[in-house]
Amino acid sequence: MFTRRYVKTDRKSKGAIYEKNCKLVACTLFACAMLGSSVFAEEGFKLSGYIQAGLSTDVTGDDKTATTSTWFDGDYFGGSSRIRINMDWTSADGTSGASFRLQTSGPIETWSVDSIAYAFGYTSLFNNMVTIAAGKLHDNWAGYSYGWNGWSAIDGKSGAAVILSPVEGLNLVAAGVIDYETSLTETVDGKTTDTYTYDTKKDLAVFEAQYSYGPLVINGGYALSETGYATVQYSTDTLTASADYYYDWAKDGMDNTISEWVEYTGVDKMTLGAVVYEYMDDDAAKMQLDITPAVKYQVTDLAAASLEGTYHLDLDESDNNTISVTPAVVLTANDTTEAEIWGTYGYDNGSDDSTFKVGAGVKKSF
Numbered sequence: 276m277f278t279r280r281y282v283k284t285d286r287k288s289k290g291a292i293y294e295k296n297c298k299l300v301a302c303t304l305f306a307c308a309m310l311g312s313s314v315f316a317e318e319g320f321k322l323s324g325y326i327q328a329g330l331s332t333d334v335t336g337d338d339k340t341a342t343t344s345t346w347f348d349g350d351y352f353g354g355s356s357r358i359r360i361n362m363d364w365t366s367a368d369g370t371s372g373a374s375f376r377l378q379t380s381g382p383i384e385t386w387s388v389d390s391i392a393y394a395f396g397y398t399s400l401f402n403n404m405v406t407i408a409a410g411k412l413h414d415n416w417a418g419y420s421y422g423w424n425g426w427s428a429i430d431g432k433s434g435a436a437v438i439l440s441p442v443e444g445l446n447l448v449a450a451g452v453i454d455y456e457t458s459l460t461e462t463v464d465g466k467t468t469d470t471y472t473y474d475t476k477k478d479l480a481v482f483e484a485q486y487s488y489g490p491l492v493i494n495g496g497y498a499l500s501e502t503g504y505a506t507v508q509y510s511t512d513t514l515t516a517s518a519d520y521y522y523d524w525a526k527d528g529m530d531n532t533i534s535e536w537v538e539y540t541g542v543d544k545m546t547l548g549a550v551v552y553e554y555m556d557d558d559a560a561k562m563q564l565d566i567t568p569a570v571k572y573q574v575t576d577l578a579a580a581s582l583e584g585t586y587h588l589d590l591d592e593s594d595n596n597t598i599s600v601t602p603a604v605v606l607t608a609n610d611t612t613e614a615e616i617w618g619t620y621g622y623d624n625g626s627d628d629s630t631f632k633v634g635a636g637v638k639k640s641f
Contacts, residue, residue, distance in 0.1 A: 319367060324360040324376075324641060329615070331634025346636040347615045349601040351548055351569035351583045355380040356636075359392075371398040374413055392431055406438040416446045417483035417494050418506070422519035423536035423550050426504035428481040428496035436481075448483040448496075513541035531555040544573040562590045571605075579605040595625040611640040 327346040332339055347353040357380040365372040379390035395410025406416070411431065413419070416438045418427030429436060434452035441447070485494035495505035501524035508517035514537075521532040531554065538548040552565035569583035584600040603617035614637045621630040 319365050319372075321363045322361070322641075323363075324358075325638060326358045327354065327636060327638040328356040329634050329636030331632055333630055333632045335629065335631045345634060346638065347603065348617055348619045348632060348634060349569070349581075349583045349599075349603070350565075350567045350585045351550060352571065352581055352603070353583075353601065353617075370400075370403070372396070376413065404440050406440070407435070408438070409435040412436060412450070412452070414483075417448045417485035418496060418504070421492050421494060421508045422506035422517045423534050424506075424519055424521070424532075426496070426506060426519055426521050428483055428498045428502070428504070432481075434479070444487045446483075446485045448481075448485075450481040450483070451479045452481055453479065514539050546571040564588045564590060577607055579607070581605060595623075597621065597623045597625075613638050 328343060329346040330341055330343055331345050331348065332341040343356055345353070346356045357378065360377045362375040363372065364374075373394075373396040375394045376392040377390055378392040391411065393411045393413035395408055395412050397406055397408035399406045411433045412429050414427040414430035416436075419425045419430045429448070429450045429452055432450075432452035432454040434450055434454070436448055436450035439447040480499045481496065482498075483494065483496035485492065487493075490510050492508045492510075493506070495503070497503040502522065503524075504519065504521045506517060506519035508515065510516075516537045518535045519533070523530040533553040533555075535551045536549070538546065540546050547570055549566070549568045551567070552563075554563040554565075555561065565585055565587050567583060567585045569581065571579055571581040573579045581603045582601070584598065586596065586598050588596045599619055599621040601617055601619045603615050606614045606616075608614070614635065616635050617633070619630075619632045621632075622628070
């Protein structure tokens with residue numbers, strides 16, 4: 276399946292795994308700090324990233340347990356608690372380099388070596404007309420950075436890619452990756468278990484293309500695991516508008532995803548945005564729809580107010596729908612530090628239940 280830009284993680288067991296993963300992340304952060312003060316001071320190296328974390332609770336539920344999994348609620352401005360550390364090196368002539376990202380979302384007990392989002396090296400030949408990359412790849416060539424989802428066939432996958440750039444603005448990508456799993460169901464003595472394998476005859480091959488001309492970017496990809504995507508985006512200094520489409524031929528259920536995104540900053544001190552999702556399978560009557568409008572206003576240099584909401588509709592016989600609304604206050608200490616105080620009201624017409632969550636979060640960039 277293709278990579279989507281924002282991925283939520285589930286909780287895992289604690290105990291020994293918790294201790295092991297905490298030690299792993301602590302050692303990684305310590306190493307990054309040492310590198311940032313020594314090696315990364317050298318020309319060609321760059322250290323960047325951010326830490327965002329929050330604390331929230333559902334004040335209407337019977338269980339008032341707090342959670343640290345959400346930094347800032349909402350489907351537009353919000354996101355999960357996350358740590359991201361980027362390390363990049365580029366040669367003096369710009370023809371080769373290496374990139375590494377440590378990223379983890381959600382509670383600390385989920386942190387592990389899987390938190391390495393990418394770690395790869397690359398080199399360019401023939402006046403940058405041919406680029407060869409290998410490792411756990413980050414898709415800088417034909418995806419990820421465009422559209423609301425940032426679909427990509429190779430981002431976060433382990434393998435190698437060859438990128439051809441025959442003319443300015445055009446990238447053609449052919450890659451072989453090993454992270455496309457084929458699930459096999461096995462029954463032994465009446466007990467059914469799921470096993471996984473790699474189909475090297477089919478799932479390895481991935482093809483992508485991207486063309487940019489001024490403010491317009493068009494990209495798309497296809498993997499022989501029977502998944503594909505396409506994105507078109509138009510961007511100026513004040514306006515971004517995009518539409519993207521993702522299809523999974525091999526998946527049962529909701530295998531079509533269409534989304535449209537628009538954001539406008541041409542009004543002084545204000546950001547206006549909206550995202551619309553359509554999820555469909557082969558039966559259009561089972562379509563699901565998400566609509567998320569959002570607005571943010573910079574009241575002063577230190578404080579902003581935001582408001583967003585998501586309306587979800589199941590277009591089937593049940594006709595169930597939910598709605599959530601998240602107002603927030605954003606306090607900005609400087610260019611790299613901000614804090615959020617928010618509340619979310621939610622209503623589900625299927626169960627006729629209302630919920631109200633409150634929380635606070637902090638984000639530090641570097």
